[in-house]
Amino acid sequence: MSDEYVIELQSISKVYSTETLETHALQNINLKVVKGEFISIAGPSGCGKSTLLSLLGLLDTATSGTYLLANHDASNLGRDERARLRNQEIGFIFQSFNLISDLTVYENIELPLTYRSDLSTVKIQETVTEALDIVDMMSRADHFPSQLSGGQQQRVAVARAISGNPSLVLADEPCGNLDSKNAESVMQLLESLHKRGTTICMVTHDLKSAQRAERYVELFDGQIVSDNPIRIDKSQSAPAA
Numbered sequence: 001m002s003d004e005y006v007i008e009l010q011s012i013s014k015v016y017s018t019e020t021l022e023t024h025a026l027q028n029i030n031l032k033v034v035k036g037e038f039i040s041i042a043g044p045s046g047c048g049k050s051t052l053l054s055l056l057g058l059l060d061t062a063t064s065g066t067y068l069l070a071n072h073d074a075s076n077l078g079r080d081e082r083a084r085l086r087n088q089e090i091g092f093i094f095q096s097f098n099l100i101s102d103l104t105v106y107e108n109i110e111l112p113l114t115y116r117s118d119l120s121t122v123k124i125q126e127t128v129t130e131a132l133d134i135v136d137m138m139s140r141a142d143h144f145p146s147q148l149s150g151g152q153q154q155r156v157a158v159a160r161a162i163s164g165n166p167s168l169v170l171a172d173e174p175c176g177n178l179d180s181k182n183a184e185s186v187m188q189l190l191e192s193l194h195k196r197g198t199t200i201c202m203v204t205h206d207l208k209s210a211q212r213a214e215r216y217v218e219l220f221d222g223q224i225v226s227d228n229p230i231r232i233d234k235s236q237s238a239p240a241a
Contacts, residue, residue: 004034004035005032005033005034005035005068005071006033006034006035006037006069006070006167006168006199007031007032007033007056007067007068007069007168007201008031008032008066008067008068009029009030009031009032009055009065009066009067009068010030010065010066010067010068011028011029011030011064011065011066012026012028012029012030012031012055012062012064012065012066012067013026013027013028013029013062013063013064013065014026014048014051014055014060014062014063014222015063024222025048025051025222026048026051026052026055026062026222026223027221027222027223028065028223029052029065029222029223029224030224031217031224031227033168033199033201034199035167035197035199036194036197036198036199037199037200037214037215038190038191038194038199038200038202038212038213038214038215039200039201039202039213039214039215039216039217040202040203040204040209040210040211040212040213040215040216040217041053041201041202041203041204041217041218041219042203042204042205042207042210042216042217042218042219043218043219043220043225044220047219047220047221047222048219048221048222048223049203049219050172050203051222052203052219053170053172053201053203055067056069056090056168056170056201057086057090057092057170058074058077058082058083058085058086058090059086061075061076061077061082062075069085069089069090069167069168070089070167070168072085072089087112087115087116087164088116088118088164088166089166089167089168090166090167090168090169090170091160091161091162091163091164091166091168091169091170092161092169092170092172093154093157093158093161093169093170093171093172093174094157094172094173094174095172095173095174095176095177096177097145097150097153097154097156097157097177098157099145099153099156099157099160100145101144101145101146102144103144104141104142104143104144105132105137105140105141105142105143105144105145105148105156106128106132106141106142108145108156108160109128109131109132109156109159109160109163110124110128112160112163112164113127113128113163113164116164119164127163127164127165128159128163130163131159131160131162131163132159134159134162134193135155135156135158135159135189136155137152137155137156137159140152140156149182150177150178150179150182151178151179151181151182151185151186154174154175154177154178154182154186155185155186155189158174158186158189158190158193162193162198167199168199168200168201169193169198169199169200169201170200170201170202170203171190171200171201171202171203171204172203173203173204173205173206174186174187174190174202174204174209175187175204175206175209176204176205176206183206183209187209187212190202190212191212194214200213211230213230214229214230215227215228215229215230216228216229216230
């Protein structure tokens with residue numbers, strides 16, 4: 001195993017079982033993501049994108065296979081161990097922002113960090129301030145989510161995702177609830193984070209957004225059917241889903 005890999009999935013499968021039916025959501029997934037990569041994951045509805053993102057984010061566990069996250073074997077961790085590793089190693093960006101309405105912008109970013117035993121109060125303050133500076137939202141630190149536009153809320157969500165200096169940022173349809181102008185602003189922000197060395201895995205239905213990554217992974221019926229670098233100009237059409 002190389003120290004350069006943030007993600008290593010080895011023969012990952014996920015089966016949902018009921019008394020009468022087995023649904024194979026993912027089948028024999030093998031995927032490696034190098035530190036600093038920006039990959040997009042796409043495919044039709046029901047292809048397994050959400051399941052894969054849940055496994056990568058330690059929100060669910062695979063039925064079989066091995067998941068190595070930043071050199072940690074996350075395959076068979078208990079709930080508390082997964083929560084600790086998730087808090088330290090993963091930042092999330094959601095389509096619906098998932099900000100807490102009765103907390104200020106500053107407090108929304110601060111809250112996940114308070115669960116980190118390795119961060120002092122002073123370090124948390126410095127970390128929140130730095131994250132707000134990166135997304136250009138320091139002037140809104142004392143505002144509540146309801147006082148922000150959708151684009152501003154997503155910038156705060158990005159700040160929250162990167163504030164703990166995670167090994168991996170998972171973005172789930174980050175532009176799905178935004179108009180074209182704000183979507184472009186968020187994509188530019190993700191590209192900027194990528195240039196700073198952030199490892200990003202983005203699930204998106206928007207092919208224009210998908211082509212902004214440097215690698216395109218396509219799922220179909222729970223399997224990876226293509227995994228290729230993106231070597232096209234921004235003016236050209238995106239890879240076919």
